[in-house]
Amino acid sequence: MVSLNSLKNHCNSLGADYVGMYSSHVHCDWRYETLDPAFYGATSASWEGPVPMVRDAHDESLLPEHVASLAIEGDGLWRAEATEFDEGEPYREWTAYDADGTILEIVAMSDYVPPANASVVEVMIGGQKMLRANTSDPGNWIELPAGMVQVRLETLADRYDAQGDVIPAWASLLP
Structure with missing residues (x-):
């Protein structure tokens, strides 16, 4: 069995922009990354996220306000x-x-x-x-x-x- 903390740590090590921990799962989110057209299709993959796409300069307003x-x-x-x-x-x-x-x-x-x-x-x-x-x-x-x-x-x-x-x-x- 893999713990929620292990999943969270793995998401962070892979550079996730947002990691939310829930009682049953971990939400890993790369919302500032361009989507892979091979997986998401050309239409979805054309979204480029906020500019500039630098981890420290992303738009915090796109993240949940807990x-x-x-x-x-x-x-x-x-x-x-x-x-x-x-x-x-x-x-x-x-x-x-x-x-x-x-x-x-x-x-x-x-x-x-x-x-x-x-x-x-x-x-x-x-x-x-x-x-x-x-x-x-x-x-x-x-x-x-x-x-x-x-x-x-x-x-x-x-x-x-x-x-x-x-x-x-x-x-x-x-x-």
Whole structure:
């Protein structure tokens, strides 16, 4: 079985312009590349994307505008709400840290109850958004800037290569 993180990393290594992670699949998108006429036909392949076709200069308005927020219920259940993930439920990966910044656990699930000794909780949503909150004041969460999300994803990719992938909770239900 191949994990969602492995698929995401593979898409990024192949230069995908957008990679969205969902609970059941990974969306790899090369929307700024000219389409191959052998596969897409001459009509579709004539589209040339925004100019200039440079990865760092592409038109961000063509990418989905994901919106995310944290909601914490009275029983300690953390929810990461997300919109504009139009292909299904986005993949959520939760990381709990103690007061010293040591990782306590990393789990892939839609909702989360952090360990009692957690000081900070982060959630990565769909590979596109990262939210962080102190457990002492979870309503005062912050969204990491896009550049920080990318750095965090690269750090996660390095960790996965060294320690193996986090397998989503639903994977245990597979035969």
